[in-house]
Amino acid sequence: MTEKEEILVIKDLHVRVDDKEILKGVSLTVRRGEIHALMGRNGSGKSTLSYTLMGHPRYKVTAGQIWYKGSDLTALAADERSRSGIYLAFQYPVAIPGVSVSNFLRAAVKSRRGTDVPVKEFRKELRNRMSSLNIKDDFLSRYINDGFSGGEKKRLEILQMELLAPDLAVLDETDSGLDIDALKTVASGINSMTGPDVAILLITHYQRLLNYITPDYVHVMQDGQIVMSGGSELAHQLEARGYDWVAPAPVV
Amino acid sequence: MAEQKTVSTATQVDDPTKRREEPTWMKEARLASWESYLSTQLPGIRDDGWHRTDISGLNLADLRAVDFHSPEASASVSPWVIPALDSLSSHSGVLIQEAGTPAYLKLDSELADKGVVFCDIETALKTHGDKVRRYLGEPADLNDDKFTNLIKSWFNCGLFLFVPPGVEIANPLLSFTSVNYRSSGIADGAVLPRLLVVASEGSRVTLLHSVTAPLSQAVDTALHAGLVDIHIEQAAHVSYLELTEFGPAVYSVTNTRAWLNKDASFTSLTAALGGRLVKGEISTYLNGQGASAEVAGVVLGADNEKYSFNTIEEHNAPDTRSNIHFRTALKDSSTSIYQGIIRVDREAQRTDAYQSNKNLLLGSGAKADSIPKLEILADDVRCSHGATVGPVDQEQVFYLMSRGLTAAEAEELIVLGFFTTVMAKFDHKPAIAWVGSAIASKLIAHDRDSRKQSAGEQK
Ligand SMILES: Nc1ncnc2c1ncn2[C@@H]1O[C@H](COP(=O)(O)OP(=O)(O)OP(=O)(O)O)[C@@H](O)[C@H]1O
């Protein structure tokens, strides 16, 4: 079997936020078709990595490189990254009062596909995807994440991912705060996205999501670095033995 | 061609009643206000409600009242109104007043049969003198400021809306006023509308009023000064929307006053989308027990535009309620000052009043001030207020950009959303969409201009 394209190559990445170094030399290679799980203690730097990949202006790359589809990613703004196929499901999705979900989704899909989708066709696609994610119709007229429950926010993140059909999806704790049924719904949403050309970076604290989605690789982050990598069995070991087994907790 | 009625307001020899075919009592009222006008000063930045609002650049003596004309059956809907009519869909009546041409007037015959009156102010004075005299014939008020006196003496357009007791009008009445300075042949024109709304006991009505004066290179200064009086009788309801869009040569001063009787309610939305200096005062007098008011304002500034708005809620009776939501977004070097006053009379126990003012600073030179003022004499009241001033939330921008929207598109959507939450309080959905699209056009046109400019600078 020929090796799939390396869609994401991170080399010795150092990142600062407000003058504090958070990532201290992360290296990671992800090929198309692969699912990577990223685990690690609270505050170890997982979300920092996901924001950096998406191009959040507050996260400054001070050293190292990020290559995406063979070219340097760091110069691109967040919108350019999105249009080139990167998607981030936020750990804490942002509320935007006054902006309806339907207007927002149309604008997002238009940006990604580069052309306006006919209203009727778009509505139909939306309805189908919403019903398989168990999202109520009245969602469309509500304001983005405004007053949404934790589970509703996560479902909206998955709905957007499906509509935007990314090549590289970073899911930052999309499983957190979900009840068992919602977890299954979200997991099947993620599974329906997987394929030979799509790469997924799954940030999670729990083995339970990995019961539904089997990662090809599991990485452990600690104090801004990836300190251990392995196959899907590593997640089970972490679940049983905790992070102290990998590395002692840093002194805060 | 209609008879030339242009009169200069420049000197004392001017007579605002000249060549007007009006009842004597109206002429007397005009003259009395003209006397007051001549003896009052232009408001200065130390006067109540005029803080940091410098209008001294406006030379009233140079202005001339523009000519408006009575409706004619042969008049047709002006092309510039058609997009608005399309987006507002169903309506009960339309009045279009454009400087220099006959007005267009239409009212559903069914409503006319019920006794509803909807017409331009000139027609009202001719044919409904008995109904309007009570309001327009009152002696000059010593408290009237310079602009109110100017409007009361020289008003040259406007409308009268009367809804008889118990009549509920489902679809809105529409009023469009435009100043086409070129065709009116006047360099420095004054558009002085006077609007009078009387909603009798138990009636319901929605009035949408828009005034536009496009940018015109030929104009040095121009003035729009309007007086809007709304009388809401017992258990009646009035929804009133005012949309103004002016070019950079136009000063605008609007005074809107609503009087609410027992159990009356008032919903208003004021949208200010342009002008050199736009000053607005919206006063609500809650004079009857159980009266309630929902007052919203949206202001989008750009370039060097200046905005100054006051809201005054007077709670003069028990169990009255008011909700004020004023929102401003300022691009470039535009500035805004908002002053919100809540007065609660000794009698007005169990008043419930809320006032919120939020300001988004989009441009590096933009500035917004917010001055809340509470004067409370009753002891059993619920009164609160809040104000914020700040830039667009960068986390919101990032969230939208992470979905592929450009920085400019993201900002547009966020600003529109910022306004939408308060516009949603207005109870006529198509009107909200109509104002929303006017806001969006200004945002987009402005982005395009600034992009062109920065591209030009790079060359
Ligand atoms: N603006 C900031 N200034 C200073 N420190 C910051 C800032 N933002 C994040 N940090 C710190 O960076 C570290 C990594 O945060 P990050 O959100 O990446 O962790 P995480 O691994 O995603 O944690 P969790 O599992 O709780 O989501 C934390 O110690 C956090 O406090």
Ligand SMILES: [Mg+2]
């Ligand atoms: Mg995190």
